[in-house]
Amino acid sequence: MRLDIAGTRGEHEGDAEGTRMTDATSRTIDVPGAVLTYDVRPGSDADTTPLVMVASPMAAAGFATLAGYLTDRTVVTYDPRQSERSKLTTDVEPNPEIHADDIHRVVQAAVGPGPVDVLASSGGAVNMLAFVAAHPDRVRTLVAHEPPLVSALPDRETAFAAVHDVRNTYERDGLGPGMAKFLALVMHSGEIPADWADRPAPDPAQFGLPTEDDGSRDDPMLGRGHMVNTTGYEPDYAAISAAQTRVVLAYGIESEGLITHRATVSVADALGVEPTRFPSDHGGFLGGEYGQTGDPDAFVARLREVLDN
Incomplete structure (x- = not known):
């Protein structure tokens, strides 16, 4: 099982062979308790919904390969407040609501008030469930990939x-x-x-x-x-269900039986939706970042299929 959290503890390694990266513009934003760094990669199709990709505690570097496949879309990534380039200015322990507010501020600064699609993995998926509850009309489709919500387990x-x-x-x-x-x-x-x-x-x-x-x-x-x-974290399932966002609970086929898979299925059940299978495992989108390689070719194909559905 590959884990995005392992990526916070070492140097990431380049892009996967065959992918193409667009130039990313890095910016910072002051938020309560932190200075966040985020990246914007302009897409070739201005009419395509921007895609925000978040994880936690994995930083933006973990999405480098995946972003290289998605050059038609404007792609926004960021470093969570406890990771890599982002800096804390308070001793307050972050929680999903704080992270959700951070993401909202980053998205607003990066692409403005229009709708976005989101791929959120691991702790980022938990944070985005809090985001959708707080901002029910901001996200068109949320692909919540393996949220490790122990709170949802039997x-x-x-x-x-x-x-x-x-x-x-x-x-x-x-x-x-x-x-x-x-x-x-x-x-x-x-x-x-x-x-x-x-x-x-x-x-x-x-x-x-x-x-x-x-x-x-x-x-x-x-x-x-x-x-x-x-x-x-205990998501507000009623608020999430009432939101305009289409929420897709996704898990890697190689994660079956593990906590992240079981939690994904439980959250999907709480929201009354069917979980969606993705290729590979918890880090299926990685293409060498942090020394880990999933199956990014198949992952991005499945992601496009889900977002275009």
Whole structure:
């Protein structure tokens, strides 16, 4: 399983072979508590609805390959307030409502008040569900790709206990042990056992993670409440259902049985829609960014099919 969150912890690697990138203009915007950096890639067809692509905590760099396939559309990407080029100016822990407000300000600055389509992946999908509830007429189609909403799972209590165990391990022992527990959790298929937190801790070395604690606690995934605030968020399903936005809950076929797949299905059920299958896995759109490669050719074909439907 490839994860966008891994992309926040290393250098991204160029575009996939065969893709073509347009020049991106990078800009900044001051928002309450942060200075955000976002990118705009003008499309060749001015009449095509702009496409906004968001994740969290993965930054704009993770969408470089995908943007190279979509040169007909104006594409907007951004770095969430805890990631890469964006800078925090407050100690307040971000939550999906704060991120949703950030995205709204970025979109307004980038393309104005007109309708947009959105591909939102992982934590970005959670944030965009909050966005749609708050701005019901702003998005034409939202493709919410694998939102990790533990709050929607039938085994939410044991799953959320496991999330807290990951956070507690990180705060106590540092990045390696915390991320090793995180990876073991998101790679687990099926419901989370009640004794999950009591099981032997995985060895960070088996994942290529550091075994020594460097004392830092600023990892975008495990720090600043991101994981707990994202997975525990309770969407306003009634407001989302009443919005003008067509919401597509999407999951990668290689993610079946994992938390992100099960959460996607549960959210789709809560909204009364059928989940939609996409190629590859949680990072199916990646083409070498952060050292990860999904199946971007097939992913973009499926994305176009869904957006044009």
